[in-house]
Amino acid sequence: MEQVNIGTEGTRARIIETLFSRRYLEVKAGKVEVTKIGYCIAEVLSTFFKELTSVELTRKFEEYINNIRFNRVKRESVLNEAKKTIDKLIENFKKSLYDIGVILSKSLNIIPVNRKCIICDNEAVVDKPALCKYHLLAYEKLIKHYWIWRKAFESLDWINYLKKIIRLKSSCGKWVREVAQAIYERKIDVDLSSIMLNNQ
Ligand SMILES: [Zn+2]
Known part of the structure; x- marks a missing residue:
């Protein structure tokens, strides 16, 4: 986020706290690592909610907020825009509910995968060697x-x-x-x- 210049020090710190509290990140042997569910959530977001994970969307709303601060735009119009964006995301979410459920269930070992990666438990995408x-x-x-x-x-x-x-x-x-x-x-x-x- 720092590299692409979105968020502030405060919001970035809160996001990292959230990633830890939701167990998407963990510390192993003194190093921060992404957990299995963390990778899975990232995959779901980047596959089904591309817009939500885009830097552009965050930047756009940061600009809107700045514009509200300097009275360049009305608060209501930004809220309307936000509502429209969220409605669209929820609509997409509803359409992809089954596919998302399958990805999450496989990742959490709730439903079996066809073949497992020989290194981790994730579903293998190729044979010989069977790798995720x-x-x-x-x-x-x-x-x-x-x-x-x-x-x-x-x-x-x-x-x-x-x-x-x-x-x-x-x-x-x-x-x-x-x-x-x-x-x-x-x-x-x-x-x-x-x-x-x-x-x-
Ligand atoms: Zn693997």
Whole structure:
């Protein structure tokens, strides 16, 4: 929010408090992590309520509030605009109620998923290796970066690359580290020769 310049220090702090109190964030080993339900809510919001999560919508209403403060616009017209926006969101919510319920229920293990990711309990979006969408993205990133690293450090072999990634606690995402760990522990088979060919 700070980077895109929306909210104030006060509202940002309150939002972070809310994220913790709703258990969308937690502290693990001294680090803030997004919880499973946190990821799930973010997915639901970005899939079904794109407008609600957009920076533009927040910015628009912040401008309206400023305009009210300087008497450039009437409070009632802003309230009407807000009401219209919320009505539209509720309408969309009602239409997508079933799909949202399925996503949330799968995430909370209320209904079973077809196949599970071999790293976490989320639903796998691909077979061989069975990975959820987050671990699949991380897997692709890991493979792609190996090729980039190999160009820079020719002597770097695959196992040492994985070890480096697993140790890179701060600058590397948790999903990528988990995939590197799973490959290192041979829970995932990687056909390096085909990857090398594809990247040549
Ligand atoms: Zn996963």
